[in-house]
Amino acid sequence: MHHEDEHNHTPILSRYGDAIWAALCGVLLCAGFLAQKNDAPELALLLYGGSYLAGGWEPMLAGARALFKGRLDIDFLMVAAALGAASLGDYAEGGLLLLLFATGHALERFALGRARSAVAALSKLAPDRARIRKDGVTTIVPASTVLINDEVLVLPAERIAADGVVLEGNTYVDQSPITGESMPVAKNVGDCVFAGTLNGDAQIVVRVTTIASDTVVQRMVRLVADAQKSKSRAERAAEKFVRVYVPCVITATVIAWVLPPFVGWLDWHHAFLRAMSMIVGASPCALAISTPAAVLAGLARAARMGVLIKGGAHLEALGTIRAVAMDKTGTLTTGKPALVAVMPSPGVEESELLRFAAAVESASNHPIAQAVVAGAHARGIEIPPCDEAVLARGKGVEGIVLGERVLVGRPLLFGVDGHPALQRDVFEAINALEARALTVMVVVAGTRTLGVLGVADRARPEARAAVEQLRLEGVHVAMLTGDNQATAQAIARETTVEQVESDLLPEQKIESVRRLLAKYGSVAMIGDGVNDAPALAAATVGIAMGRAGTDVALEAADVVLMSDELLRLPDAIALGRATRNMVRQNVFIAMGVVFALIPLTLLGIVPLWLAVVCHEGSTVVVAVNGLRLLAWKPEAIR
Numbered sequence: 001m002h003h004e005d006e007h008n009h010t011p012i013l014s015r016y017g018d019a020i021w022a023a024l025c026g027v028l029l030c031a032g033f034l035a036q037k038n039d040a041p042e043l044a045l046l047l048y049g050g051s052y053l054a055g056g057w058e059p060m061l062a063g064a065r066a067l068f069k070g071r072l073d074i075d076f077l078m079v080a081a082a083l084g085a086a087s088l089g090d091y092a093e094g095g096l097l098l099l100l101f102a103t104g105h106a107l108e109r110f111a112l113g114r115a116r117s118a119v120a121a122l123s124k125l126a127p128d129r130a131r132i133r134k135d136g137v138t139t140i141v142p143a144s145t146v147l148i149n150d151e152v153l154v155l156p157a158e159r160i161a162a163d164g165v166v167l168e169g170n171t172y173v174d175q176s177p178i179t180g181e182s183m184p185v186a187k188n189v190g191d192c193v194f195a196g197t198l199n200g201d202a203q204i205v206v207r208v209t210t211i212a213s214d215t216v217v218q219r220m221v222r223l224v225a226d227a228q229k230s231k232s233r234a235e236r237a238a239e240k241f242v243r244v245y246v247p248c249v250i251t252a253t254v255i256a257w258v259l260p261p262f263v264g265w266l267d268w269h270h271a272f273l274r275a276m277s278m279i280v281g282a283s284p285c286a287l288a289i290s291t292p293a294a295v296l297a298g299l300a301r302a303a304r305m306g307v308l309i310k311g312g313a314h315l316e317a318l319g320t321i322r323a324v325a326m327d328k329t330g331t332l333t334t335g336k337p338a339l340v341a342v343m344p345s346p347g348v349e350e351s352e353l354l355r356f357a358a359a360v361e362s363a364s365n366h367p368i369a370q371a372v373v374a375g376a377h378a379r380g381i382e383i384p385p386c387d388e389a390v391l392a393r394g395k396g397v398e399g400i401v402l403g404e405r406v407l408v409g410r411p412l413l414f415g416v417d418g419h420p421a422l423q424r425d426v427f428e429a430i431n432a433l434e435a436r437a438l439t440v441m442v443v444v445a446g447t448r449t450l451g452v453l454g455v456a457d458r459a460r461p462e463a464r465a466a467v468e469q470l471r472l473e474g475v476h477v478a479m480l481t482g483d484n485q486a487t488a489q490a491i492a493r494e495t496t497v498e499q500v501e502s503d504l505l506p507e508q509k510i511e512s513v514r515r516l517l518a519k520y521g522s523v524a525m526i527g528d529g530v531n532d533a534p535a536l537a538a539a540t541v542g543i544a545m546g547r548a549g550t551d552v553a554l555e556a557a558d559v560v561l562m563s564d565e566l567l568r569l570p571d572a573i574a575l576g577r578a579t580r581n582m583v584r585q586n587v588f589i590a591m592g593v594v595f596a597l598i599p600l601t602l603l604g605i606v607p608l609w610l611a612v613v614c615h616e617g618s619t620v621v622v623a624v625n626g627l628r629l630l631a632w633k634p635e636a637i638r
Contacts, residue, residue, distance in 0.1 A: 018058075026051075029092070033092055078098070078283060080253075082095070097612045126159065132153075149207060150207075156202055157200070159198050159199070169203055170188050171201070193206055196217045280612055280615050282597065285615065286590030286594075293626025296626075300630060315575070319576030325509075325535070325539065329528075333463075335457065337368050337455045337457050338374070341438055342354065342454075358383045361373050361397060362383060386399040396410060408444075423449060436454065438456045459494045462565060473574065477499070479502075481501070509532065509534070510538045523540050524539055528545050546560040593617075
């Protein structure tokens with residue numbers, strides 16, 4: 001069959017042109033058959049000719065173009081077989097061949113179109129119009145005209161018209177079209193939102209950060225479109241096979257036509273009829289569609305569950321993965337420090353310790369300081385103001401809180417530069433927290449040591465489940481990190497990662513990936529898409545945590561987890577395996593029919609019309625079989 005990857009011409013009539021031509025071919029063929037049965041040979045010949053034109057016009061043009069380039073393809077085989085049947089006076093059989101060929105082509109286009117439209121439909125989620133608020137006045141404008149820094153008003157239960165940052169209001173947003181998250185996500189002032197996602201039950205105002213043509217959803221559509229143009233290893237192998245196979249079939253057909261009469265086995269008429277039946281049975285139409293149908297459906301299914309795969313080759317490679325190398329910070333962990341331990345001194349309440357600590361830390365924008373402040377807020381503690389705040393860079397902060405001088409800092413800050421020394425019992429608490437690989441902050445108010453705080457970059461909530469799921473899938477998991485051994489081991493214990501390599505420089509991560517490749521053969525590296533770029537490139541498949549579609553993540557890797565949810569990784573690997581299995585099934589069906597029909601047609605057991613039905617039927621089967629991946633669910637593999 002002439003596929004869109006080889007013959008990228010527009011359908012003659014419309015998007016339904018293939019089906020219309022097939023229907024017209026069928027009507028004319030039936031009319032010609034009735035005319036023949038009613039002794040109207042001239043009319044029958046005219047109607048058969050019309051059916052040949054309707055069913056064979058496009059394959060004839062495609063075959064001629066390929067022949068002009070010095071290449072014999074499947075279209076040429078089909079047209080040659082139909083004309084051969086007509087030359088024997090078997091007009092109905094030749095017309096039936098073209099009818100089923102046109103019908104199979106229409107179904108093939110439908111199958112591939114369904115796979116493509118599953119992703120392209122994302123772009124239609126964003127509304128055509130947006131409410132722009134300017135100088136207190138709200139106007140409705142086309143979404144394509146919205147500019148950066150415009151303020152867009154989004155009503156409850158309305159789709160967001162542009163990528164941006166929440167300026168006013170708090171809500172929940174359904175981001176499933178982009179990230180695949182099943183539950184709505186809380187959005188507060190300062191949080192990012194994306195075009196095409198669905199607002200909850202509260203009104204918000206969004207400051208636009210991206211023009212309409214460059215939103216996350218539009219970039220996803222463009223990247224998937226590019227991915228569909230790139231071919232997997234199986235597709236390239238099938239195309240190479242067809243380029244060699246088709247000339248061989250033509251040669252074998254000529255031999256099957258000439259040799260039997262020459263040696264006296266058959267007369268010329270029957271030898272030619274069997275040769276034409278063989279050329280139909282031997283045509284690898286189903287093989288040509290077997291891989292694209294499965295790969296395109298797999299790419300579309302991945303995009304719908306929040307995994308952006310940049311090509312069939314990468315989807316196919318995911319199915320071969322036997323080991324996964326993971327970065328720690330931002331991958332196995334959230335990438336944001338959090339307050340995980342509060343140890344007040346004897347006689348000090350936890351609320352008092354956090355009140356003074358958060359007041360001082362609120363004067364700093366350091367991630368650790370912000371973690372302490374967020375921890376106090378989470379516990380409902382009211383934070384008093386801080387005066388005369390002074391930063392000791394890399395060590396801590398001090399200031400006046402409720403009339404007392406409060407110092408919050410690393411243990412090495414105390415006992416030097418006029419700061420009070422710590423008592424022995426405080427060191428016991430410090431050692432206990434450092435043994436847990438926490439970053440320790442001591443809080444002193446006046447002459448009192450209020451207590452010790454422990455801050456850490458916590459493991460993602462789903463990290464342990466993702467690692468365990470990978471292990472169930474037979475995938476080895478290794479952590480590669482530049483962090484110290486104690487911190488790395490703490491996260492490894494929490495997430496059940498068995499192999500840990502710490503204190504690695506970027507070039508050392510590459511060497512670690514190469515060692516894994518030597519041992520396991522196929523390795524995925526997953527990181528944040530920025531500082532892990534060299535290691536991502538060295539792996540069989542580079543996977544980036546998408547951070548909801550940042551430019552760097554979308555460009556740095558072969559696969560992007562749009563929702564930053566690690567559980568999508570075993571899902572993606574399972575989908576890759578399902579796609580490879582589907583390709584194998586389709587190739588087995590396609591070539592099984594071919595290898596069965598060749599001897600059966602040559603021996604005269606299968607007539608031309610039945611060879612046509614079996615041949616085109618196998619093409620339809622593999623196209624529909626590939627489409628099943630659109631409804632694939634992870635549980636189907638596990």
